[in-house]
Amino acid sequence: MKNNKDRDLSKAKVYLIGSGIASLASALYLEKDAGVLGKNIYILEKDNIPGGALDGAGEREKGFVVRGGRMHEIHYECYWELLSHIPSLEDESISVRDESFEFNERFVSNGQARLLKEGKKIDVSSYGLSLKQQSDFLKLTFVAEESLGNKRIMDWFDADFFETNFWYIWTSMFAFQKWSSLAEMRRYMKRFIHLVDGLYKLGGVMRTKYNQYDSVVRPMKKYLEQKGVQFQMGNEVIDIDIDIDIATDIKTATVIHLKNKSEIVLGENDYVFITNGSITESTDNGSWDTPAKLKGMTESGSWMLWKKLAAKDKTFGNPSPFCDNIDLQKWYSFTATMYDSTFQDYMENFSGNVDGTGGLVTMTDSNWLMSIVIARQPHFPNQADDVKIFWGYGLYPDRKGNFINKTMAECTGAEMLEELYYHLKIQDLMMPITEAGKVNCIPVAMPFVDSLFMPRKPGDRPDVIPAGATNFAFLGQFAEAPKDCVFTVEYSVRTAQMAVYNLFDTDKEVHPMYDSAHNPKYLLRAIKAIHR
Template identity: 30%
Template sequence: MSDQDQNQREHEGLDVWILGSSIGSLASAVFLIRGAKMPAPRIHLFESRGAPEDGLPTTGDALSGYDHRSSCLPIVRDKYTKYLLSLVPSIACSEQTVLDNLNTSKGDVAATRLLFQGDNHLEAIDPNNFGIGWRVWMSLMNFVLKSEKSLDRKVIRDCFKAKFFSSAFWITWSSTLVSHRNIFKIIANKGEHKRFGFCPWSSAIEFRRCVQRFFHKSRSHNKSSPPDRFICDPQEDIVLPITRLLQKEGVDIHFDVTVTDIVMDQEQGCRRISAFKWIKDETETIVTVGKHSIVIATLGSSVSGSTSGTNTKPPSLELLKAEDRLDENWSLWLAFGSTLGDPYNFCTRINESRVETFTITFQSTECLDHLIKSVKAEAGSRTLIILQKSNWSINLLIPSQPLFSHQSRDMSVIWGYCSTPNHIGNYVKKAMLSCSGQEISVELAEHLKIPREFMLNNSINIPHVMPRLAAPLLTRSSGDRPKVIPKKITNLAVVGQFVEIPDETCAIVNYSICGAHAAVNRLVGLQEL
């Protein structure tokens, strides 16, 4: 008997139902096919995307202005991410894998250059070589030695003295990580401790895990550097190739659908999922889950409820109830009730998890060159400007161009985010949430000490509010997030940023991939890496 025949016999009668849209769901399907050798037609994937290309993080065009959504970048030294990407063929060249492509594109990418707001001008920090004083070092060591239980519901500000947040270590680490995933929104503010309130939703537990994960890169007690990473677009470079692979292999993919309800039966003191309901084009369908079949579900979403404004209008500020504007991943979690942790701890605290971003499209490449020269940045490099004196906590990323693949080569695009958009601006006397793109450009120009006419006459600014972007980093207790394999449910695994994986940090995309590997391994058997 061949290995393929043996695997088919082992999986006879087994169907896997993968519910919800995320890289965790897609990774689960890849691990099932390539790792567990399951027949692709027995894998059923339910996605809210209308097509494989949907979900690109950048919309708009050169005429009306681009709208770029920040996304989580992978750190590919993680073994689960490397394994996943080594299984997926490149779209451009089938003889290469996605991992091959990304390793090639990594090249000698320079570290992001950091500029922070001094008294009279922008000052530079070398992110790869900055000193850590003994006090900061000891504060970090004492913090890491604390138990997670002792940090339940605590925020980062509870664990450090005010001077820690003005250290080069904190400025560099928080800003470099934030520029890609808004990990910890507390930007060091040069001793102005009460000005920003240190963003009370930042979880001390999550920061401890992040320090544990990456602080080993320090070569000595007084040297450190932020996590390595390279430039890629998760949607174009990872999600789309995976989707194409699953389609080619014959996975039963249902696009443009929403799972609305879960049915569970009681069996010998445990429960099992026996059916679920899904809707497409206002038609509801009930799927029966076989006795030997399993379900993998993605819980929660950090991009749910996002809204965009225009250069002349602010984003919508309508008040959202917990049930409103929630995507299918939240609906799925809520459908389980109190069985799987507490979704309301993460989806309802909008005032704490809300982040506003903005995308500035310059009408010519010369305009960006002028801006770079004005702020004394380096042409062709990636520069993150930290405006810690801004009431909105403005952080501006000037990337190497193009920022995304379909960007017009005649235009230049820069991107920024603000972690306290509900505050009144320093120059524009209103909350950022109520500002148009033009008003945000005025505030930015004043902080950068460049003529506001230059920004207004040469650029289009699109603001974008993401009410739950920082939801994975909210304070939590030990029972708020379910484990990958929930207790007393025999045929279910859950994946995504809102599940509990001990000692791993949800601040990077690897978290969802690690959870997907654990889910497949424990449900159907998979060789441990």
């Protein structure tokens, strides 16, 4: 519905709720392609720092933290096109896209220690799938998504499937659980079928030069501010009035309500784009000697806002499947800051990967199903040469450790590292480093991080532009972008393109998705791979 023909875009104001990649992308497209003046674009963010799930922060003394890292691949058509317009912070003569491509040409993912057991590498050249499991895999790829309803992965595959190399690679790489949405797994299988052949060594996975906050968010913020876009941090939206004409089903946003008791009345030329839901809402950082606290709905802004909106009209989706089961959606991550190279030197010799080329290393016999990633150093622009950083996470935080007699959720940063050292059989090696105070580790509780994989039905995610909407859109991981895969930056940027290019008259079209599922070359490679 392109309905701005009678609107004066020189006077149009657009309010973007949330400052994740979907909002940042929307701001760029609004200014560049839709003709909205940068000074009339407002990003309203509850927190004091932009970026949503693309984060990274810290310093030498206090330690560094990344809640997670987004993996990329070459066929993120929307995302890489977006970053082609953003100058690198370190060299404005090149784009963030070109900086990232050049970085990935030098540091190619080729994990040689993808899965471990008892501290030793597992041979993952075979995915270990039985003939029935191979058949089930292929059947799932070609059934209609609508036929799957809100089935779980465990409803499709037999119990033995969850002990295969394939599942350990899949679950640790994408954070799917046995009870995750079967429909979402099917989307991943179709969307990334060109990567199945090299999945066991993380072939085709790309990363940014630094953590995504420094590599993507900071340069985007600088670019948008130079265009006049206004970032209003610490400004939480708690409700939006929407006028719904019962006779015509025309829906128009009229007033934005802020937590500080103020309100924004939307004029006839104004729009609002809403990021509904968030995987990083209500997160909490622990420390070396304190566990992270599990928070929930009461501390959440975006989930509470979506619940209020969903109560107004069924076309605004249903947040409950995504946010009402925190115990099935949470996991814990941790970031270790080493003031010594002993750990990194050991992992390089053990794995055969220099930092930045190995990617995920998963301990299959870990009760927490713990994985770690050693990114290319430095992972932060302000990281000194003698400081080394790595990130890890566990998918089952309510289980007690194999060495530490506590659940992961109860553990301090120090205890999480002790558990890791136990699985790698390097306790004696690392004990002097710990005793010398040359390590820090910060745990993070993430109550909603797996929300986007929860079983859902059609309509639970609202359309980017709901039926009848005249001046508003939904953005991000919990708006519906048919066929594309959540938990990717590509998905968020695609929803931004869908919102801007369909609400406004531009000469632009949403970038088509790369369709490897219908390419015989990739299909044959995938079939051979799962038969290995």
